[in-house]
Amino acid sequence: MLSCSVDSVFVHKMWNDHEISKMVNKDVPFPMLSDGGGEIGKLYGIYDEEGGVETRGRFIIDPDGNVQGFEVLTPPVGRNIAETLRQIQAFQLVRESKGTQATPAGWKPGKKVLHPGPDLVGKVWEEWKVEEAFK
């Protein structure tokens, strides 16, 4: 986990010491990156030139360094951490299966996965029900 904003490392320390550590009863357990000028934010396409800040961009990067997914929100709306963790678990499962498994909509750990291949063509309706997407 890496967090990143345009704030200086000094402000990160103050935020950790005076607010975040009081929320979670310990220090922030991951590096808090400082990206003054938004150079990294520009590389990732989430820097807001007008506001001079980074928007809520969130990138899942796999062990090979490839981006598997991203989400970008404007500042007033916070993220859904549970959904982010679910996506990471799904990407990990797919990776461990070497691409032999895929996770249908609404998949969570323990739920049914699909095995893409010639036998599954036209048969997903038998293997997976729409209600599963909402459970």
Next chain:
Amino acid sequence: MPEEFKPGCQRPPVHKKQESIAMETGVSIEMPKEEEVSMIKVGKPAPAFTAPAYFQGKFVNVDLEEYKGKWVLLCFYPGDFTFV
């Protein structure tokens, strides 16, 4: 592991790595204008960078490259002491 650095009065610099890659390959690519830089693509390499960071009582330099072999969740946000 990220290396520690001594903080000074200047903002520690961030280093983009893209240009050096272009130089090494000897391929000249016309860099797109800033407004034309496209959103990064899924399944493609995450842009490389190093950046100063605060981590558990120390100021360190973080290089994304050092996280190869691990899953990384990189979260940007508007600013410390904001409300959401």
